[in-house]
Amino acid sequence: MILELQWEALLSRAGCRITEPRRVVMRVLEQAQRPLTPQEILERGKLLHPNLGLVTVYRTLELFESLDLVCLVHREGGCHGYLLSAPGHRHVLMCDSCGRAVEFPGQDDLAQLIDRVQQHTGYAVGDHLLQLFGLCPECQEASGSSVP
Amino acid sequence: MILELQWEALLSRAGCRITEPRRVVMRVLEQAQRPLTPQEILERGKLLHPNLGLVTVYRTLELFESLDLVCLVHREGGCHGYLLSAPGHRHVLMCDSCGRAVEFPGQDDLAQLIDRVQQHTGYAVGDHLLQLFGLCPECQEASGSSVP
DNA sequence: TTCTTAATGATACTTTTTTTCATCAAAAGA
DNA sequence: TCTTTTGATGAAAAAAAGTATCATTAAGAA
Structure with a gap:
C-alpha cells in the first residue's frame, strides 16, 4: 500500500x-x-x-x-x-534452484574493497554490480531431504 | 606466449x-x-x-x-x-568511458560480507558476481583537462 | 599417410528487442 | 464545458541476437 x-x-x-x-x-x-x-x-x-x-x-x-x-x-x-x-538496496541474492530473489545491503563492506582497488588500478570507481547466488532455506531443506 | x-x-x-x-x-x-x-x-x-x-x-x-x-x-x-x-580473478573493473576492462582479486573482502548475508537470510551462498564501473586513468585525465 | 571423428560454416529458423505509426485518453487552456 | 495539446498505448514490421541442422573439412591418432 x-x-x-x-x-x-x-x-x-x-x-x-x-x-x-x-x-x-x-x-x-x-x-x-x-x-x-x-x-x-x-x-x-x-x-x-x-x-x-x-x-x-x-x-x-x-x-x-x-x-x-x-x-x-x-x-x-x-x-x-x-x-x-x-531504494538503496541494489544487491541481489538469488536462489539457483527456485529463482527466488531477495535484496541485501552491503555498502560498507564494499567501501574497503573499492578503496583498495582504486589505489591498485588508478581507476576512479563509481558504480558497482554485486549479486550473490546460492540456495534459499526452502531449497536447502528440499535438497537435504532428497540426498540423505 | x-x-x-x-x-x-x-x-x-x-x-x-x-x-x-x-x-x-x-x-x-x-x-x-x-x-x-x-x-x-x-x-x-x-x-x-x-x-x-x-x-x-x-x-x-x-x-x-x-x-x-x-x-x-x-x-x-x-x-x-x-x-x-x-585464472582465479573473476572480478572485473570496467571503464564507463572507453570500455577498457581489468580484473582484480577480492575474495577476502567478500567473505565477510557473504558470511553476514548468509546469517541474515538463511541462504547458502555459493557463487557471486561482482563488477565495478568507473573511469580508467586515461579517461580521468581526458575528462579532467576538458573541464578545467 | 590414412582414417576417424570432432569441428566448421552455410543456411534456415526461433526468439528477443527496437522502430514506426495510427489511435486513444488524460491534462491544460480558452 | 469544449477544444487543444501531448503523453501513452498497442499492432505491425523490422532488426538483432541466438540456436539447430547438416554436409563438408581438417585435426590428430594410428
Missing part, C-alpha cells in the same frame, strides 16, 4: 502519468518472488489487463529502471530479468 | 582440438582491451580468418567459458561481452 503510493508519487513527480498498463506491470512485479523477463511480465500482465502490449512492457520497465524502481538481475548465462527494488 | 601454451594445453587436456578458428578467437580476445560481443569477435576474427562463422564464435566462447578461459561481463543495460580471464 505504502509502496504503491510511493511509486505513483515518484512517477507523478517525474511528469509521468499513472496508467493502467503501468499499474499492471507494477502489480506483476510486486507479486513475483523472482526476476521476471519482459515476456513473463507480459504473460502475467495479460491476466490482469488482456490487451497489454509487449512494447509497453519494455517501455514501462525502461521507465521504472530510470526511476530506480526496478533493477536488472544478471545470471551467469547472460540471461536476465527485472526485479522490484527497494 | 605462455598464455598461448596454457590455453592450448588446457584444450588438449579436455580432449578438444586446437583449430584455426579457436586460435583466431583467442587472438582477438588477447588483443582486445574491453569485453567484446560475439558479433564484434566475428568481425575482428574475419580479418585474420575470412571465412570464420558466427556459430563457431558462439561455440568457441561457450567452450572457453566452460574452461574458465573467458568470463562474461555484464553492464547495467543488460548488454554484455566476453573478456579473457586470468
